[in-house]
């Protein structure tokens with residue numbers, strides 16, 4: 001790009017580096033700011049004394065939320081006005097230039113003053129915007145830039161954000177100048193700087209055949225000079241080596257104070273297609289605006305990818321005529337400590353990790369991201385879903401209809417999204433909303449989302465007829481999802497996305513496929529995708545068998561293993577549905593959500609495949625990497641759960657090898673075949689103390705292996721187990737593992753659903769002391785435990801109770817048998833304890849055979865029940 005970027009600004013230093021003819025000079029304004037949070041009367045005036053203010057550099061936010069286990073002293077979730085002041089001296093030879101202040105993104109409402117002169121206000125936390133600073137700026141002298149950014153909650157009294165989407169959302173709205181600010185100098189005649197933050201050049205391949213691509217370009221040339229200007233606009237298409245492969249010139253006269261359009265049509269012979277990750281070939285559109293004397297007035301380059309695509313409701317996504325199965329992730333733009341104020345290096349690291357995972361599509365949720373990530377996507381060949389932050393609501397709280405101010409801002413954010421990103425070949429769909437039928441769940445709070453969505457869709461089609469529109473739905477009823485009040489939104493946009501959490505927030509993980517089939521059938525002509533699916537996974541929380549207990553989505557126990565299991569079940573169903581045009585995991589990284597208090601973190605959504613600090617790839621990361629990337633993957637699960645509750649464990653590996661070999665403590669345990677990228681060795685017995693497990697496979701003769709060290713500190717032949725719970729617990733000297741080795745029955749947790757306000761809801765205690773915790777969960781029904789004990793005689797203790805206070809004796813009767821022989825007969829917990837909610841303990845000895853100890857719980861009335869199982873070798 002013909003741009004000169006001046007080095008970091010030293011405050012009060014006159015900067016050198018004049019803009020040469022035709023070059024835009026870009027002066028980064030990232031250093032030397034003063035900052036203060038809260039009202040600061042008169043802070044826009046140059047004479048205002050900001051000595052007491054903090055010294056900060058950009059990107060910056062005052063908020064510090066998310067990614068911690070405790071409230072730390074640095075925690076700051078204050079929302080309101082933050083003031084920034086910068087004293088700077090731009091080069092003297094900017095005189096006579098047009099000068100623009102560019103903000104790459106500032107949150108949420110931004111007011112800008114230069115030398116006490118108000119330049120303007122921008123509303124919206126994510127778009128780029130520019131103000132004309134020419135009249136107020138003093139080249140070669142000290143200038144004072146004052147900026148107020150206000151991220152007040154839309155629900156605060158007299159909030160300036162009251163009509164700016166998003167009204168709410170599962171992500172924290174950080175405040176401040178969280179992206180770059182720069183001063184750009186152009187000639188008075190230039191490519192339009194005030195076109196909704198767009199580049200002023202908009203190029204697309206209008207039609208493509210094997211022989212040529214017709215490229216349509218729209219260029220906006222603004223004349224801010226006092227006289228009409230005759231200009232020649234040269235448009236060239238350069239190939240990757242920089243060679244000109246097509247060019248055209250147009251001469252026009254731009255009236256003073258006006259903007260004129262040049263609309264060249266070019267043709268690229270034998271176009272080299274932008275073909276996703278396989279070949280993300282980029283051309284550039286180079287536009288040169290020259291005066292009639294031949295002097296270059298402005299120059300700019302934009303990326304151009306020549307590609308075509310279509311999305312079929314039954315067959316999915318086609319790029320350049322070829323089917324491409326799209327699999328990827330969603331991404332938010334925050335980091336612990338930094339919030340949204342992340343660096344270019346952070347953006348690149350995120351992209352590197354996503355590419356390491358093997359994604360070929362990205363949903364950049366729930367708003368416009370920084371240009372860096374779209375640029376990187378262009379170069380990596382990713383298929384991007386880009387969206388505006390119309391989340392949860394289409395109107396302020398309590399209003400059913402969208403008020404005009406809200407509509408105007410949603411439209412303005414959509415214009416910014418589309419114009420600023422029009423030239424990115426990676427972007428394929430514009431999304432106009434996320435879960436805006438959520439409120440319809442609550443009678444009386446519902447909204448009429450359709451009028452706004454219909455208008456936004458039409459606007460997107462007008463601004464960019466070459467791309468498809470989409471949106472993400474949360475709540476369409478169907479298949480057991482009974483929120484019948486929710487509006488059906490499928491069909492408003494060209495294609496559609498369903499955010500689905502079967503098995504996490506509702507229903508079971510197996511319910512995902514059937515509900516998609518239903519929607520596919522109901523909306524046969526609408527291509528559908530799964531725009532979100534995901535589960536929480538806490539790095540420090542583990543389960544011996546996560547599917548055998550109750551996991552509360554809003555609770556404090558989100559075992560990492562549960563996240564893995566759900567993804568395995570979900571993704572198998574998604575892969576089996578070729579009509580889905582794409583799927584996106586929610587989410588690539590854990591992210592800030594101040595409404596959450598769950599898993600092992602505060603203010604954090606832990607559905608990432610990678611931890612918030614990007615340091616830890618959770619096990620499930622490798623499940624997807626094994627199937628999406630070209631990398632040979634052998635990953636042993638469970639490295640964050642090295643202290644095992646049981647002597648005998650299943651060992652799992654994610655791998656893209658057909659089979660993997662395992663050794664434990666140096667002993668070869670043989671090969672396991674990998675079905676659906678998962679290779680499992682059942683009932684691996686650990687030695688007392690440490691056992692090193694090593695999994696290895698050969699990839700075209702190259703060995704790849706992975707090791708973990710597990711420890712078992714209990715006694716051989718001892719099992720202490722909580723039934724119905726995915727979590728173990730230590731009670732005095734006894735370490736109980738989670739529910740395991742079981743088939744049948746239902747796990748029950750007696751706690752009410754936790755909430756952020758009450759993450760540990762109380763439950764009436766059964767029994768006294770520590771042991772009461774065992775009776776907070778149970779398994780009931782008809783069920784069996786096949787406990788992998790070595791042959792021998794064992795002492796068995798079972799603990800249970802009658803959970804139903806409204807019952808009486810003889811309502812629940814069951815036997816417990818071992819290999820068909822009754823050890824307990826006609827157990828009646830109510831009768832034995834003399835009432836409900838009272839603990840019962842039963843003991844017997846039993847023989848384990850070669851296949852272990854098989855306990856069968858056989859109801860004869862009602863359902864069998866057990867809360868704890870304790871086994872030790874009989875003396």
Ligand code: GCB
Pocket residue numbers: 169170171366434435474499532586605607
């Ligand atoms: C959704 C939302 C997303 C949330 C996610 C969750 O459906 O679109 O913003 O973060 O659910 O984790 O609950």
